[in-house]
Amino acid sequence: MSHQDFRDLDVLVLGGGNAALCAAITAREQGASVLMLECSPKCFRGGNSRHTRNMALAHEAHIVPYTGSYPEEEFWNDYLRVTGGEGNQQLARMVIHESPNCLDWARNHGVRFQPSLTGTLHLGRTNAFFLGGGKALINAYYASAERLGVQILYEAEAIDLDIVDGVFRNATVRMAGGEQAKIAAKTLITASGGFQSDLEWMRKAWGDAVDNFLIRGTPYDKGLVLKALLDRGAESVADPTQGHMVPIDARSPKFDGGIVTRVDCVTLGIMVNKNGERYYDEGEDRWPKRYAIWGRMIAKQPDQISYAFIDSKVFDRFMPSRYPAITGNTIGEVARQFNLPVEKVEAVVAEFNRAVQPGTFNHAILDDCKTAGLTPPKTHWAQRLDTPPFYGYPLRTGVTFTYFGVKVNAKSAVLMKTGKPAENIFATGEIMAGNILPRGYVGGFGLTIGNVFGRIAGNEAAMAVREGRGALKEMAYAAK
């Protein structure tokens, strides 16, 4: 395959997940010729979308598959709360306002929905769950894209971009066979995700702590396109240390472990570091907040590891996980298997047990079970660890995706350091989600951003082609 096959290409889409597909499909439906390059092999296509399962969408009243309404204002407030007001509020408002239309758009492109999954009932009102999860979603989109005539290449990785004065000309692409080709197009849509699987880039942000991180997202987000855009003058957004980081089982594979690696028991017991010390209020808040904070906190503990301890009273109260719990008839027996200082852990648990106050346990609300006179306290769901057998899980920081990306405007055009938008370069998905979510996490919001900005990017690219903007003027296969 050479670039000769793609003469007169209108839209080149880099990436192969939810955002890329929404953009490619939309541009094609507007009549543009579209080529999509997915750097992974077909079996692992879809980037992090492969691991997702739902989309956060505002909606009224009782629309299937939801269990209740989720007004736009409530969504907006949830957004403000997790980001603490950081982030481009104009873009966020656009996405939230447009989000109700994502459901029908997805359905019209073959996606099936279902009621929320068991064990995630708290999301049943706010999020629409894909039947079969994210891989089923992208399978439906790929089928739709193929039907429409979007050309798709797998194992085709863009390694450099030719951009002059904010005008994209061509991309240097490493093809499946290893050969390189230059592919020119009138417009470019970048939807290639963040950089979490480039460990050396991660090391620049986190130092050697990264050696103890697990990348539970796709191994194919190496940030090559992001780096090329930044090198060619695009403005960056968000902090490279920011991303979705959750506590996951330390026994998980280095990459691609996905959803089953999460261990959801932190709020039900206590958490200690490798010195056997507690270091934060395990009962501070519920999902998703606790989920999103613990990954970062473990990253700051010695050797980036922690251990959750629970007893048999609560063992059935969280979703089962991929790896079995470490069990013992005493706390010490479990601690010994982790090579923790046994006496220290026993003392910490004894002290914790003494501090637990009477209360009525209810994991569904912020209940009144708390400790008194303990530092740090446990402010909810505090119950004594007193019923053997005892269980423990080793936990490490699991990075799902990063927020560091390129700055865009409301038309999804990439903003250059000059302050001007690029004429024919657009971005959607994780590569630009940091504009809206520079930190924090709202479950399923990434897919919403990818969908809304994907459709915007697809429309804008098709419009740029029609108007003869950007590279069209000098479209001369300069790079042959």
Place this chain on the structure above:
Amino acid sequence: MQQSELMREGEHMMTVCNACRYCEGFCAVWPAMEFRRKFAEGDLTYLANLCHNCSECYYACQYAPPHEWEVNPPQTFAKIRAQSYEQYAWPKPLASAFRANALVVSLAVALMLVIFLFGATQALGGKSLATAIPRGDFYKITSHETLVLAFGAAGLFATLALLIGLVRFWRGTGEQVSDLTNLPALATAIKDVLALKYLDDSGWGCAYPSEKSSQSRRWFHHFTFYGFLLCFAATTLGAIYYYGFGWKGPYGYFSLPVVLGTLGGIGLLIGPSRLYFLKLGRNREITDEKQCGMDVAFLVMLLLTSASGLLLLVLRETAAMSSLLVIHLGVVMALFLTLPYGKFVHGVYRCAALLKYALERARKQTLGV
């Protein structure tokens, strides 16, 4: 050793699946899985037989091969099903017939053809088999009594073997025999079976033979299943005619038993032949290749039964009648005798698994879970 390795594979898979649960909207297997936290052999046998092999989950799976966890429910469940067929077969020595099923079925057909051919030549007293017999009266070849005796005995044996297998399977999944007759659960299970609910997937169909969802497997299974039932009804009605009313066959082309049998026969021509071609187009990465012979043998037996039966009906007044009768009876007898040791048992265990699923759901509701 082989066995525990397979069970380990099943347990690993279910542990990953139960932590993920993205598939729970597809079919009954996933809610049934979620009732559990541990997956012992009985659980895996139950879940494997609850699986209709629709493959939707495989294509939606983020952990499917080549992911290092190699989650492949259609294939793993198929292997566990095959093992359970053998494990619960009665009498035990015949269980190995599952392993070389196509060979066993072929030998059974050959043997039965020889026996019926011998009987026919005896009955004809040395006359050529190609002698036309007035009115197509096949009782001139084999007497009614012989037929009833031979097929009654074979039918009883097959039924007994299947029933014992059913009870063993039922106990193996941890259920009480008395619950086999739980009426509300039975009603739910029968409805699910008659509609093939879990091949329907709310109207989308299933990922069979390829990734694209389709209703074709469900429809052609319906042709096969209802075709089989119609043939069964025709035979039963024939017996009622004979013993209840003293009406002796062969019955006219527009008599009820013949009409039912003809419709059933047509169903058994269309269904199995189409299912065979669907099977050919199947993604080999998710099948258990070892079972291919057994699956095809059963389809071929159904096809031979219907084709020989319909030909016999059409040509019963010609010189071909005696030969066709020998072929038809030989094939049907071989089919009967091999029913408990071939693909047919999937229906028995699938029904039992669906019944157990209906029971489990009812129990959860009573508990208010």
